[in-house]
Amino acid sequence: MMPAVQADTEETRYGAFWDARLMARFFGYAKPHRRWLLLAMLIPPIGALSQLAQPLVIQMAVDRHLVTGNMDGFGALLAMLAGLGLLQFVTGYLQSTINAMLGQRVISELRRELFAHLLTLDAAFFAKNPSGALTNRIANDAEAISQMVSAGLINLFGDILLLIAIAIGMVTLSPRLSLVVLLLMPVVIAVAFRVTQRMRMIQRHGTLLMARMTARLTEENEGRDVVRLFHQQKAATERFGALNREHRANADKSNLLEAFQFSFVETASTVVVAVLLWHGSGLMDDGTVTIGVLTAFIDAVRRLFFPIRDLAGKFTTMQSAMSALERVFALLDTRPAIGEAPVAPIPTLPNRPKGAIRLAGVTFAYGAETILSNLDLEIAPGERIAIVGPTGAGKSTLIKLINRTVEAQAGQVTIDGIPVEEIPLATLRQWAGVARQETFLFSGTIAENIGLFDTRIPRDRIARAAEESGAMAFIRLLPDGLDARLTERGNNLSAGQRQLLGMTRILALDPPILILDEATSSVDAVSERLIQAALERLMTGRTAVIIAHRLSTIRHVDRIIVLAKGRIIESGTHQELLAHGGLFAQLHALQFQDPSDAPDDPVA
Ligand SMILES: Nc1ncnc2c1ncn2[C@@H]1O[C@H](COP(=O)(O)OP(=O)(O)OP(=O)(O)O)[C@@H](O)[C@H]1O
Numbered sequence: 001m002m003p004a005v006q007a008d009t010e011e012t013r014y015g016a017f018w019d020a021r022l023m024a025r026f027f028g029y030a031k032p033h034r035r036w037l038l039l040a041m042l043i044p045p046i047g048a049l050s051q052l053a054q055p056l057v058i059q060m061a062v063d064r065h066l067v068t069g070n071m072d073g074f075g076a077l078l079a080m081l082a083g084l085g086l087l088q089f090v091t092g093y094l095q096s097t098i099n100a101m102l103g104q105r106v107i108s109e110l111r112r113e114l115f116a117h118l119l120t121l122d123a124a125f126f127a128k129n130p131s132g133a134l135t136n137r138i139a140n141d142a143e144a145i146s147q148m149v150s151a152g153l154i155n156l157f158g159d160i161l162l163l164i165a166i167a168i169g170m171v172t173l174s175p176r177l178s179l180v181v182l183l184l185m186p187v188v189i190a191v192a193f194r195v196t197q198r199m200r201m202i203q204r205h206g207t208l209l210m211a212r213m214t215a216r217l218t219e220e221n222e223g224r225d226v227v228r229l230f231h232q233q234k235a236a237t238e239r240f241g242a243l244n245r246e247h248r249a250n251a252d253k254s255n256l257l258e259a260f261q262f263s264f265v266e267t268a269s270t271v272v273v274a275v276l277l278w279h280g281s282g283l284m285d286d287g288t289v290t291i292g293v294l295t296a297f298i299d300a301v302r303r304l305f306f307p308i309r310d311l312a313g314k315f316t317t318m319q320s321a322m323s324a325l326e327r328v329f330a331l332l333d334t335r336p337a338i339g340e341a342p343v344a345p346i347p348t349l350p351n352r353p354k355g356a357i358r359l360a361g362v363t364f365a366y367g368a369e370t371i372l373s374n375l376d377l378e379i380a381p382g383e384r385i386a387i388v389g390p391t392g393a394g395k396s397t398l399i400k401l402i403n404r405t406v407e408a409q410a411g412q413v414t415i416d417g418i419p420v421e422e423i424p425l426a427t428l429r430q431w432a433g434v435a436r437q438e439t440f441l442f443s444g445t446i447a448e449n450i451g452l453f454d455t456r457i458p459r460d461r462i463a464r465a466a467e468e469s470g471a472m473a474f475i476r477l478l479p480d481g482l483d484a485r486l487t488e489r490g491n492n493l494s495a496g497q498r499q500l501l502g503m504t505r506i507l508a509l510d511p512p513i514l515i516l517d518e519a520t521s522s523v524d525a526v527s528e529r530l531i532q533a534a535l536e537r538l539m540t541g542r543t544a545v546i547i548a549h550r551l552s553t554i555r556h557v558d559r560i561i562v563l564a565k566g567r568i569i570e571s572g573t574h575q576e577l578l579a580h581g582g583l584f585a586q587l588h589a590l591q592f593q594d595p596s597d598a599p600d601d602p603v604a
């Protein structure tokens with residue numbers, strides 16, 4: 001099992017910049033683009049050679065022509081220098097373009113896979129991993145990995161080649177002067193490395209702070225009604241302000257280091273040039289070094305400093321990519337607790353089952369807490385059954401067993417005699433349609449929300465479903481009817497309208513089994529009557545299992561079972577249970593003491 005991906009616990013330390021196991025797996029993603037990758041790896045040597053040649057040409061131009069005054073072939077050398085400059089430009093340009101393109105290609109595939117994978121995971125996973133952290137994973141880790149391709153991997157290779165090439169050029173020109181550079185360089189590199197690592201660490205922390213701030217914003221935005229209703233704007237602003245201040249302080253630190261880093265490398269290269277000139281003048285006196293060599297050296301030193309400025313940056317890019325890869329692959333390796341059946345699906349699944357549901361000796365526990373114990377329940381095809389009972393009795397848990405949202409530890413759940421574990425999840429979820437208290441609506445049109453963006457569901461079926469549920473009555477009044485756009489979560493609809501759409505969804509999908517969890521508990525009497533009517537139509541021709549807190553909604557079902565402490569303690573029709581005088585009769589009496597809840601046609 002992977003650790004929870006809390007944004008707050010993310011590493012801000014740096015580890016290895018290369019992990020063969022992770023990189024091997026990563027190259028699997030780059031494989032379809034291997035031609036480009038190969039090309040990208042061929043460019044740096046050419047670039048390095050073009051840079052190595054330039055100081056050598058300068059040396060020749062000075063020593064052979066400017067010093068001697070012999071201008072034969074001087075023009076050709078200048079043309080060559082210009083050509084090398086052009087080559088450097090072309091290789092640099094191609095390199096950046098190809099790297100960036102590769103980075104985007106590889107990462108978009110990884111991002112798609114991550115997203116698709118998240119949709120296969122179940123409640124147990126999301127209980128441990130806050131959605132904010134997961135969003136962060138897809139956005140930030142993917143970005144870190146794409147940075148590795150576009151700015152780390154190949155560039156690091158290129159920079160190291162360049163350093164080697166220039167070093168070779170320098171030694172060829174003058175071993176003595178090279179020694180001077182060799183003595184000074186480690187100091188510059190050490191400082192540049194240290195500062196860059198510190199800066200990147202702070203920047204990385206900044207990303208974390210930004211992720212926390214985004215999570216805070218999202219939550220506050222969703223809870224803004226609560227904040228306004230209780231007039232807690234001040235407290236909310238303060239909570240946000242604290243995070244915001246922390247982020248600013250962090251950014252200040254990193255900006256200071258960045259400014260220092262930039263000027264430091266510039267200054268250091270000038271100092272090295274000064275030392276070279278001072279030492280070189282001595283060497284020129286005894287004839288070990290020519291003026292051309294010294295000039296070429298100044299050019300080479302500048303070229304040497306350029307990659308060094310961001311060499312550490314590239315290492316840290318690789319380091320953050322390694323930890324991002326680690327987390328991303330761990331996420332991809334997480335398997336849902338409830339997966340597809342290990343046994344081969346039985347070949348003769350009915351297209352449309354009759355809808356006989358049976359729970360036999362079912363025991364279910366969340367950890368050590370037993371929720372349902374040795375429960376037996378048989379529901380005939382087309383039967384309408386209601387489950388009532390005190391809160392926490394295990395009603396929702398019971399119906400989750402039917403479509404395998406949870407799995408029993410003991411006993412068996414079957415549909416038409418087929419154990420649910422043997423039914424492919426896609427089929428099972430098609431067979432049993434679930435409506436819940438809260439209908440989640442996406443931003444999009446009403447029609448899209450009814451068909452859940454499945455383009456295979458024809459428009460007229462959606463329209464028919466809306467007529468059938470009675471939702472058409474309010475949809476018709478909207479400016480664009482079925483094409484009216486819903487805002488995020490369907491905030492521009494009432495609670496009752498949202499529930500009607502939830503039921504329309506089920507009608508459009510037309511499952512043989514209907515499962516309903518408290519669909520009427522949060523609406524007023526008028527909406528409730530509308531929903532009650534939709535419910536009647538929904539139950540027609542289907543096996544229906546409904547949980548209702550309002551006992552008035554279930555007066556007409558075939559059978560009511562009363563669940564308490566994970567056991568069925570009463571079972572029978574509305575009349576029978578009232579006559580029995582048990583828990584149901586008590587609940588009923590309690591509920592109808594409140595006159596506003598009285599049933600509209602009194603029970604005989
Ligand atoms: N994901 C979970 N992890 C741990 N315990 C859970 C989880 N979901 C529910 N429970 C526990 O299981 C018990 C039964 O929950 P369930 O949702 O089935 O009750 P219910 O009968 O539907 O109640 P209500 O009428 O309030 O909806 C409760 O005690 C609850 O605390």
Ligand SMILES: [Mg+2]
Pocket residue numbers: 395396397517
């Ligand atoms: Mg419940």
